[in-house]
Amino acid sequence: MLNRMISRILLAAVLSTSSCFGRAAEPLKIGMVASLTGSAAEVGRYETQGAKLAAEEVNKAGGVLGRPIELVIEDNQTTNPGVVLAFSKLAGDKDIPAFIGPTFSTQIHAIAPDIQRLGKPVTIGGTDPRLTHMGNPWLFRFRPNDVHSARVIADYGVKTLGKKKWAIVHSTDAFGTSGMKNLVEDLKGMDVEPTLVQGYTNNSQDFTPVVLAVKQSGADVMATYMTVPSDLAIFARQLRQLGVNIAWVGSPSTVATDGLKLAGPALFGSYAVADFAADSSPAAKEFAAKYEANYKSAPDYHGAWTYDAVHVLALAINNAKGLEPQKIREAILSVKDYPGVEGTYNFDQNGDGLHSYNVVKNDNGKIVFIKHIDFSE
Amino acid sequence: MDIALQLLFTGLGVGSIYALVALGFVLIYRATNVVNFAQGDFAMLGAFSMVVLCVDLELPYWLGILITLAVMLVFGALFNFAVYYPLRNRGFQPVIISTIGASILLENGVLAAYGPRPQTLPGFLSFPGFSVGPIFFDSQYLLILGVTVVMVTLQYFFVERTLLGKKMQATSQDKEMASLLGIPIALMIMLTFMYSSALGALAGILVAPILFVSVGMGSSIALKAFAASIIGGFGDVTGAIVGGLALGVVETFGAAYISVPYKDAFAFIVLVLFLLFRPQGLFGEKVAEKA
Numbered sequence: 001m002l003n004r005m006i007s008r009i010l011l012a013a014v015l016s017t018s019s020c021f022g023r024a025a026e027p028l029k030i031g032m033v034a035s036l037t038g039s040a041a042e043v044g045r046y047e048t049q050g051a052k053l054a055a056e057e058v059n060k061a062g063g064v065l066g067r068p069i070e071l072v073i074e075d076n077q078t079t080n081p082g083v084v085l086a087f088s089k090l091a092g093d094k095d096i097p098a099f100i101g102p103t104f105s106t107q108i109h110a111i112a113p114d115i116q117r118l119g120k121p122v123t124i125g126g127t128d129p130r131l132t133h134m135g136n137p138w139l140f141r142f143r144p145n146d147v148h149s150a151r152v153i154a155d156y157g158v159k160t161l162g163k164k165k166w167a168i169v170h171s172t173d174a175f176g177t178s179g180m181k182n183l184v185e186d187l188k189g190m191d192v193e194p195t196l197v198q199g200y201t202n203n204s205q206d207f208t209p210v211v212l213a214v215k216q217s218g219a220d221v222m223a224t225y226m227t228v229p230s231d232l233a234i235f236a237r238q239l240r241q242l243g244v245n246i247a248w249v250g251s252p253s254t255v256a257t258d259g260l261k262l263a264g265p266a267l268f269g270s271y272a273v274a275d276f277a278a279d280s281s282p283a284a285k286e287f288a289a290k291y292e293a294n295y296k297s298a299p300d301y302h303g304a305w306t307y308d309a310v311h312v313l314a315l316a317i318n319n320a321k322g323l324e325p326q327k328i329r330e331a332i333l334s335v336k337d338y339p340g341v342e343g344t345y346n347f348d349q350n351g352d353g354l355h356s357y358n359v360v361k362n363d364n365g366k367i368v369f370i371k372h373i374d375f376s377e
Numbered sequence: 378m379d380i381a382l383q384l385l386f387t388g389l390g391v392g393s394i395y396a397l398v399a400l401g402f403v404l405i406y407r408a409t410n411v412v413n414f415a416q417g418d419f420a421m422l423g424a425f426s427m428v429v430l431c432v433d434l435e436l437p438y439w440l441g442i443l444i445t446l447a448v449m450l451v452f453g454a455l456f457n458f459a460v461y462y463p464l465r466n467r468g469f470q471p472v473i474i475s476t477i478g479a480s481i482l483l484e485n486g487v488l489a490a491y492g493p494r495p496q497t498l499p500g501f502l503s504f505p506g507f508s509v510g511p512i513f514f515d516s517q518y519l520l521i522l523g524v525t526v527v528m529v530t531l532q533y534f535f536v537e538r539t540l541l542g543k544k545m546q547a548t549s550q551d552k553e554m555a556s557l558l559g560i561p562i563a564l565m566i567m568l569t570f571m572y573s574s575a576l577g578a579l580a581g582i583l584v585a586p587i588l589f590v591s592v593g594m595g596s597s598i599a600l601k602a603f604a605a606s607i608i609g610g611f612g613d614v615t616g617a618i619v620g621g622l623a624l625g626v627v628e629t630f631g632a633a634y635i636s637v638p639y640k641d642a643f644a645f646i647v648l649v650l651f652l653l654f655r656p657q658g659l660f661g662e663k664v665a666e667k668a
Contacts, residue, residue, distance in 0.1 A: 039493045172638045199638045203597055205394075205588055208387040209633035209640075212380055230495050230589045241506065241513045242383070262497055262589055 025063070027070035028323075030055075030313065031090035032100040032306075033111075038078030043103060043302050047125075048073055049295050050303030051100055054310035064314045065321070071310075076102060080110040087111045091118045097323040098313050099123070100306055101139075105131060112136050120325045121316075121332060123309035125302070129178070132350040138325075140332050142305040142312070143275050143342060144354040146175070150182035152273045152357040152373045153223050153249050158190045160359075160371070161247055163221035167196040167214045169235070170225040179225035179251055195219050202228045207235040211242050221247040224254065233262035240266050247271070255360060255367055257300060270362050271370070276301035276342050277358040279369035287341040301342065308340035312353070344374070379511040384629050390518030392625020393525045394587075397580035398602035399609070399617035400528070401573040407549035407612050408569040409461060411472040415480040416577055417599025423449055423578025424585040424594065425487055428496045438501055442582060446575045453574025457567045465566075480596065488592045500586035521583045528576070529618055545569060601628075604648040610661025619659060623647075 032051060035044035051071055059068040072093070074086035083102055090096060091114060098121045102108055105126030112131070115122050115138050122138055124131060129145040157163050168183055170176035180197060187194060196217035198210055214222060222244075226232045232254065253259060254272035278288035278298070287307060291299040299307075315338070316331035317323065335353070338345040345353040356374035360367050398416060405413045423445055430441035460479045464471045506515040536542040547555040548565040556562050581595065588594055605624045609616025624644050631643035651658060 041492075042494065201638050201641060203593075204640065205597070206387055206391050206629065208384060209629060209637055212383065212633060213637070216380070230591065233589065234587070241515060243508075243513075258494055262495060264497075 025067040028064050028067040028317075029070050029072050029093065029096045030098055030100065030310065031087075031093065031096040032071050032073045033076045033083055033086040033090065033102055034073055034100075035078040035102070035104075036073070036075035038076075038082070040078040040104070044075070044078075046300060046302035047100075047103060047306045049291070050299065050305070050307035051310050053291060053294060053303075054307040054314075058310065058314040064317045065323075069310075069314065071100075072096065076107060078104075080107055083107040083110055084114065087114055091120075096120070097317065097325065098328060100309050100313075102126065103302055103305070108139070112139070115139065121313070121328050123306075123313065125305045125309075128174070132352050137329065137351070140309075140347070140351045140353060142309045142340075142345075142353050143301065144357055145352060146179055147182055148355055148357055148375060149251055149273050150179055151186050151375060152359065153183055153251070154186035154190060154192075155373055156271065156273070156359050156371070157221050157223065157247070157249050158187070158192060161221060161249075163247060164192055165217075165219045165221065166192060166194040167198070167217050167219035167222045167246075168194050168224075169198050169200070169210060169214065169222060171227045171231070172199040172201050173227055175227055176225040183223055183225075200231075202231060204231055204234070207231075207238045208242070210235065211238050211244060214239070214246075215242060215244050219246060221249065224248065224250045226251070226253055226259075229253075229256065229258035229262055232259040233264075233266065236263045236266035236270075249273070249359075252301070255362065260362070260365070260367075264365070267362050268364050272360055272362070273357040274301070274360050274367075275354070275357060276304040277360050277367070277369045280343070280358045280372055281339065281341070283339045284341045304341045308342050308345070312338060312340070312345060343372075380633070381630075383512045384633050385626065386512065386514060386518070388626035388629035389622055390515065390521060390625070391629060392605075392622035393518075393521045394580065394584050394598060394621075395602045395605045395624055396618045396621025397521070397525055397528070397583070398577065398598050399606040399621045400532075400614065401577045401580070402599075402602060402606045403612055403614055403617045404569055404573050404576070406606075408545065408566050409465075409472070411461075411469045411476070412603070413573070414473065414476045414599070415456070415460070415483060416573065417595030417597075417602070418480050418483040419449065419453075419574050419577025419595070420581030420584065420598060421487065421590075421592065421595035422452065422483065423581035424498060424590040425491060425496075426578070427498050427582050427585060428590050432496070432498065438499075442501075445578055445582065449575045449578040450571045453571035454567055456574060457570035461566070461570065462563070484592050484596070491592075493592070495589045495591040498582075498585040498590055515587075517583070517586050524579070524583060525618070528579075529614070532614065541568075601644055604644055607648060608651050608658055610658025613658065613660040616658050616660035623659075 034047045055069050055071050074089055076083035076086045101122040101124040103125035105128035108124050108126045108131055116136050123140050123142050125143050127143055127146045129147045132139055132141050168180055170180040196219055198213050200210055248270040250272040252274050255274050278284055288299055316328055320327040320331040333347045335345055335347050343354045343356045347353045359371045361370050401416045426445040427441050430436045430444055431438055460475050464475055500517045502516045504516055506513055536546050544560045545565050547560055548562045552562050605620040606617045609620025627647055628640055628644050632640040
């Protein structure tokens with residue numbers, strides 16, 4: 001909050017001094033809704049820090065259409081009503097040509113009708129595949145969707161690790177179930193029928209029955225789609241206690257900060273797919289270094305995708321040579337081979353920018369980059 | 378067979394967590410005839426207090442436990458004055474609503490102070506457990522089982538063999554009569570709240586190394602513990618223990634042999650069956666509506 005105020009005051013000061021010379025370009029506003037308060041306030045911090053870092057760089061390099069960009073950030077309170085309110089506030093401002101949207105799929109669904117009515121580009125970080133497949137032309141995704149995470153898990157487990165006997169453990173919520181279905185489908189494509197598909201409900205206090213089922217199934221590799229960090233940690237610990245040490249390839253939540261902290265050594269040696277990995281490309285490495293220098297903490301994907309989104313929006317508006325929404329839309333869709341920090345962006349007609357995932361390994365608590373798997377044609 | 382034994386051990390471990398929290402429910406119910414829906418939050422507060430003392434301030438574990446229990450005794454007295462005492466003559470509904478309000482306040486208070494991220498608390502015992510053949514005995518579950526037995530035994534001797542315990546029991550059985558006999562019932566009820574608060578905190582400290590420390594940890598256990606105390610016979614100490622253990626075992630076996638996603642449903646199916654066919658529970662006495 002304070003940072004936001006200071007940056008606004010500084011910006012105002014810069015603007016007023018430059019306007020003395022009479023040639024100041026008025027800043028170009030980019031709207032942003034972020035989870036600044038509420039249960040995912042931590043996420044909002046990463047989101048805004050990544051976006052601000054990119055905005056500074058864009059402005060240093062001459063801005064957009066000769067104008068500096070200014071982020072107008074509204075808090076979505078990590079709730080669906082909150083995001084609707086925040087977005088409608090920004091949508092009312094006629095000077096904003098494009099927006100940085102939320103990271104959570106459910107929030108994006110909540111504002112999708114408003115976005116369609118407004119008819120201006122919104123960048124999003126939610127990974128529910130449906131978001132870009134429901135006929136809304138104004139959503140542009142800056143993270144790979146969940147169809148790709150399943151493909152990468154299957155590809156890495158079968159082709160690289162050479163495992164054919166699969167156990168799949170998944171949460172029965174929307175994320176876990178859709179991940180499981182995609183994975184079963186992808187394995188079928190490789191002639192693999194999972195030996196065990198085991199669902200569980202979020203916030204389980206004990207995973208002994210699940211662990212024993214995995215143990216009895218005789219599987220030699222296990223894939224997981226788990227949502228709640230404490231579930232992941234309890235499961236991982238009981239897995240080790242009951243002596244299950246088969247290869248483990250998890251969804252991105254397996255390397256999320258909270259889960260890693262809770263599970264500790266129980267997750268050592270496991271693989272996971274992750275959209276942001278600091279060592280996956282020169283761009284990612286450079287971003288991680290800059291981020292650490294600026295904010296004294298390592299970035300994660302929340303900051304990475306907003307950083308890419310601001311840069312790509314700036315590029316697209318420059319290419320469109322104007323602020324007309326349809327032109328900006330076309331300019332985003334024609335972005336090809338853009339080396340972002342989350343991966344290389346090649347937008348398809350649905351608005352999906354990334355079609356790749358990184359495979360990482362938890363090497364005694366350190367997340368090591370193993371391999372980049374890309375499915376963009 | 379190995380699998381069944383492993384499941385039995387885990388089921389008893391989980392069940393003893395329910396039993397410890399159910400014990401707190403039962404004591405307050407007996408003393409005041411109301412259900413304290415903030416009982417689970419006592420466990421949450423105890424666990425957070427341990428995180429602050431032993432992880433953040435790096436005090437020794439035993440000292441952390443002593444300070445936490447002392448603080449929670451005081452907290453129980455405050456809870457009595459703020460949540461129960463002003464409404465004591467207004468029937469049970471206002472008090473129940475008041476405890477629900479307190480529960481929401483406590484959870485959000487801790488959320489505001491400590492944030493949404495779950496915390497870890499190391500166990501009291503330094504070794505994770507041991508294996509006998511294919512069966513793994515988690516040391517923390519063993520500790521919980523042990524502490525449950527000790528607490529129940531102590532409580533039995535306290536209630537049956539000491540004057541203070543007898544006074545508390547008299548208060549819970551018939552307040553008017555107890556009052557006529559010169560027992561200060563307000564004091565007895567305050568003591569009950571203090572003891573339940575510390576007992577809840579102890580449960581929280583014991584489960585924290587297994588379930589981690591988060592704002593919602595208490596309420597998820599409390600719901601099952603509540604079911605356990607009804608199955609056992611509401612208001613009965615033995616019933617709470619047996620009900621808790623039974624619920625843990627039924628749930629674990631149901632998950633293993635029938636369906637994991639329906640694990641939580643088994644607990645509540647058992648609850649519904651009891652309410653339908655044996656509403657007084659396993660150990661409860663069949664009584665009509667109290668006059």
